[in-house]
Amino acid sequence: MWGQGERADRAGTTAWVGRRSQWTALGDTLADPGGAGSTVWLTGSPGTGRTELLDRFGRRAAADGRRLLRAAGVAAERTVPYGVLHQLVWPLPDESGYSAWRAVLESAVGTRPAHTREPDGRSDHGAREDAPSAAPVHEAVREMLTAAARARPLVLLLDDIHLADAWSVRALARMRSELDAAGVVTVATVTIDALATLDTAGVRILELAPLTAAEATMLLRARHPELVPGVRDRVIAEAGGNPLALTELPARLTPCQRAGAAPLPDHLPPGRRTDRMLAHRVRGLPAEQSFTLLLCALAGRDGRPAHLVLDAARAAGVARAGEHLVAAVAAGLLAADPATGRLRFRPPLLGAWMALHSPAADQRRAHRAWVRILPDRDPLKGGHAAAASPEPDERVARALDRMSRWAGRSRGESEAARLLARGAALSPDPAARAWRIARAAWLAALGGDHGLAASLIEEAGDTVRAGRAGATLDLARALLALRTEGDPRLALALMPGVLTGLSPSGEPWLRASAVLLLLAAAVGTGAPEAWRTATAHATGMPEVVRLFHDVWSDPPTRAAGGATRLDRTVRELTRHQVMECAPALVWTALALDAVDDHRELWELMLAHASTSVRLCATLALVRDDYLRGHWDRSVERARRGAAEAAAAGLVLDERLLRCEEGRVWAARGRQDRVAELLAAVQPWAVAGGHRHVLSALMAVRTACALAGGDHEAAYDHARAPLPGGIRPDPVVRLAGTLDLVDAAARSGREGEARDRVRAARARGMADISPRHAFVLAAAEALVAPRDAVGPACERAVALGGADAWPFELARVRLHHGAWLRRQGRRAQARCELLAARETFTRLGATPWARRAEEELKVGEEGRAGSPPGTGPGLLTYQELRVARLVAEGLPNREIGLRLRLSPRTVASHLYRIYPKLGVERRGAVAQALRAGGSLRSERPAGSGTSAPPPSRRGHMT
Structure with missing residues (x-):
């Protein structure tokens, strides 16, 4: 029964994470209802789940038919003699067997007139001097509990026994062996610090240690599945393995912060119960010792070596900082990292509590101390300078400008935006303030801190309109609209004016960003005017901008040698430049089907970039997994990415990832899944005029019809105009060459299919990338004259790297095998068809595998x-x-x-x-x-x- 209950509870809770051995030990105490009892104490630091485990044990014992008696120690009631014992026996029925003993206990507690008092007048914890005599009370409680245990198996639950009155603790210790002999099971909770002050004879101690990183990850995934990996890692580091902190911390973050769309604060705010737990650790410290700990708390998440903390303390005028640090280490508040010597709080959240709850004057004093001793290149000095300056100061604002440029290169645009926003708040000059707000809004939008970007745009209001500040703010507005709402229309409307308002010589990085944003809007909508404007301004832009323009504007004529150009461009970019133009790199690689050539680039983005950039990298990997035959992984990645995008409010990324998932379902012939995708995405895409999304949906519908063998419908989908008369995306249409040719050839339009292939060859499709060359060769095999099908298929299969594209390769083998079978070359046909069937089966492309199986059967059935x-x-x-x-x-x-x-x-x-x-x-x-x-x-x-x-x-x- 115990094991069944454990399985049932585990399905609905995470209380078992890291507590399996303790739970098993508690279960052993109930293994023999008629046997001897035992006393078990659950010990650990506050927040480690002692009370939760006690509660669950009580519910399980009650389910086993045990009678439960429960009491809890309370600090405010430690002066009430035998108060905890009174809590224990109070629920027992007022029967004749208990009445006399109950009267003795109630007299001792003070609810009835007292007749005896303890003769030595001894008091504990500030208790009354007229304490009652112990012997009658002990006998009364023992008799009541043993009588209750004889009537029904009994379990005593004692929470926070270290806070119980000393009379009850002494009485329970004295009767421990007798209760055990009577079969009474006693389970109590106690803090690990108080354990040494209590009598533990005959007690089994079960320590609830902090959770390991793996256990903390399991707990967070169960309780807060919405956390993205980077945020989850930060919470784990700050919580220090404390289950309570792990549970409460994410709830104090905003939805955007949990989704990684906004950066986390310097100090994570503890939850309500965690806050009380931390306050207890530092309550009563002298003011100067608290200030020394505040210096440690403001030193940064990674801490500082002790000698730097001492330098900061001297700069603040603290004379005995060394003694303060030694005392804090001895009290377990601080620990020195053995490898680096950096001082860190135990638990790490204690530092956040000090920073959040210290007086404002002390915080400014501590920040000034750090400003005095840190070098100018230190990434945290700017933040200290801003926090130490309550009044506008242009000198500090300029320093923050310098810090933001350094932070943008080393720590990302979001951190740079925060420094600039602080500089704007300290700017006495309105023009300088407007420029800093505009730049901060743009960097925040670029770095994925959409909440900060929106607040800065709102703060600027209508006051920032003209000149470079106005153009930069418009750039931020357009980018924010595109990323959060999936709406490219603002970019189409504003970018021509932005490019006019920005000086070609003064802000080249802003102009390049504006052209890239205009190109993104042009790709999404296909607006001719946007393409003309982008083409006019692309001249003279960095190679990454020109390449993005070329491969998406007219891929057959402009993208020749694109894969080689992309390789060269990536090698020449610095890491900071890669992060700045990450979306352009991703979309260029997608157009060239060259994602796998730069896999380390996408992994870098996944590990160190903002949410929007991570989702771009995820999109690239999802597409590459599909092309290279890792379909299950492609679906899983697409789903995780779409969920992350939805949580972060990034509508366009969510829709694009769903379209990528749809590619797999289409190739597998899952018409139900494709129909769900169309119902969810197509109305939104039509309303917003999203040409690229509509083209992707067209490709999904075509592939689904092909899988189902409806070549006429597949041809109609591939050739039909998009809603609103929009012309399909040329990159998507080029990538779908094989599907269009297949649909045309098998629906009786062989001439049109051959014309399509010849045109693609003449326009240089084979020169774009190795995959384009293979797709073109596969299409040529499908439309080859009857006597030339075999050689055409063999050329496609022998093409270098053809095995990198298993789905298309299997389609060529299927076509080749069918042709060989019709030629009477059954042995060769069987080899090709078996290879095709094996690949289709592995991919889960059931309709295609069935087609190969039917060809095999036809070959067996054919007779003279x-x-x-x-x-x-x-x-x-x-x-x-x-x-x-x-x-x-x-x-x-x-x-x-x-x-x-x-x-x-x-x-x-x-x-x-x-x-x-x-x-x-x-x-x-x-x-x-x-x-x-x-x-x-x-x-x-x-x-x-x-x-x-x-x-x-x-x-x-």
Whole structure:
């Protein structure tokens, strides 16, 4: 029963994280209801979960049929003699067996007239001098508890026994062995600091140690799954393994901070219970010792060596700082890192508490001390200078400007934005203040601190409009709208004016950012005017801007050699520049299908960049996993990224990642999943005119129809104009060349398919990247003349790096195997078809695997007996399925319903079936199939001729 209860509780709680051994030990105390009892104390620091484990043990014991008696020590009641014992026995029924003993105890507590007092008048914890005599009380309580245990197995739960009155603690210690002999189980909680002051004879001690990093991660994932990895790591570091702090800290953060969309504060605010726990640690410290600890708290999250803290203390005029540090280490408030000598708080949250609760005057004094001793290049000096200056000071504001430039290169745009915002608040000159606010808003938006960016834009209001400050603020507005709302229209409207308002020589980095933002809006919407403006300003821009422009504006003509250009560009960029232009690098790599060539770049972004940049890198890896056949990982990454984007309020990133997930479901033929994607994303994309998203949805619909064998519908999707008459994205359309050619060739449009392939070859598609070269070769194999299919397939398969694209390679092998089978080369066909089926099966592309399996079956069924050059052996598996249903007498419409094809696709199949079978009319199909040994029913087993066709629910048209 105990194990079953444990499993049931574990399903709904995280109390077991790091506490499995203690829980098992507690369970052992209930193993034999009729045996001897035991006394167990749960000990640990405050917040380690002692009371929670005690509560759960009580519920489990009650479920086992035990009677529970509970009491708790309270500091304010430590002067009440036998108060805890009175709490224990109070719930016992007022029966004759208990009445006399209850009267003795109540007299001792003071609720009845007292007749005896302890003769020595001894008092503990400031208790009354007229304490009651111990012997009668001990006997009364012992008799009541043992009698209760005889009637029903008894469990005593004592919370915070270190806060109980001394009379009760002494009485329980004296009767411990007798209660154990009576089968009474006693479980108590006590802090680890108070353990040495109590009598532990006969007690089993179970210590609840701080959680390890792995256990803390497990707890946070269960309690706060919305935390992104970087935020989760910070919370783990600050909590120091304390379960209470781990539970409360994330709740004090904003949703944007939990999602990583806004940076965390310098000091994480403790929760209410954690705050009380920390306050107890430093209560009563002398003022100067508290100030020395405040210097340590403001030294930074990583702490400072003791000699620097002493230097800061001398700068603040503290004479005995060394003694203060020694005392703090002895009291367990501070610890020195053995490797670096840096002083850190124990727990780390204690430093945050000191910084948040110290008087403002003390904080300014401490910040001034750090400003005096830190070098100018120290990344924290700017923050200290700002916090130490309550009044506007241009000198400090300029210093913060310098600090922000350094911080932007080393710690990211968000940190630079915060320093600039502090500088703006300290700027006495309105013009300088406006410029600093605008730059801070732009850097905050660029670094993903959207909350800070929005507040700075609101603070600027209508006062910052003209000149470079106004242009920079417009840049921040447009970027914020694009990232948080997925709305590119503000960028389209504002960027031409921004580029006009920014000086070509004074702010080259801002102009480059404006061009990149305009390009992003142009890619998203396809607005011709945006492309013209971006093209006019791209000249003279850094190579990363020009390359982004070239590969997305007209990839066949401008993107030749793009993969080589991207390699060179990445090598020439510094780490800071990589982070600044990360979205441009990601989207350039996506257009070139060159993500895997720069995997270390995306891993760097995932580890050190803001949420928006991390999501860009995630998008790149999701696409690459799809192309390289890691489909399950692609789906998992896309889902995690979409959830993170939704939590951070990044609408466009969330939609794009959902489209990437849709690629996998489309290739797997999951029409239900594709329909869900279209219902969720397409209305939003149509309303906002998002050409790129609509083009991606078009590609998903095309791939889904191809997987289902509905080539006519696939062709319609691939060629149909986007809603609103928008022309499809040329990059997406180029990447979908193989699907379009496949759909056209198999729907009776071989001439158009060949023209498409020839045009792509003439415009230089093969020169863009190795993947583009392979896709083009695969498309050429699909449209090759009948006698040249084999060599064309062999050329595509032999192309360098072809095995990097398993799905497309398997499609070529499937086409090749079908051709070999129709040529009568069954052994070679079987090899190709088996290889294709294995790849499709591994990817989960069930419709494609089924198609390969059908081709294998057709090869086994084919026999001699048909006229030369004709017979069922020449049919593809889909053509054979259509022919069999025609032979059963079904019309095209019902065949289409049965096979999930459009009637037009069925007619296209029949156009090719007749000459292959050597017949000229519908009625002769059955005879030709029967002669070739290929006539068998396509109807489900057990269904008659009148069985209704399967539903077309979810069928994409």
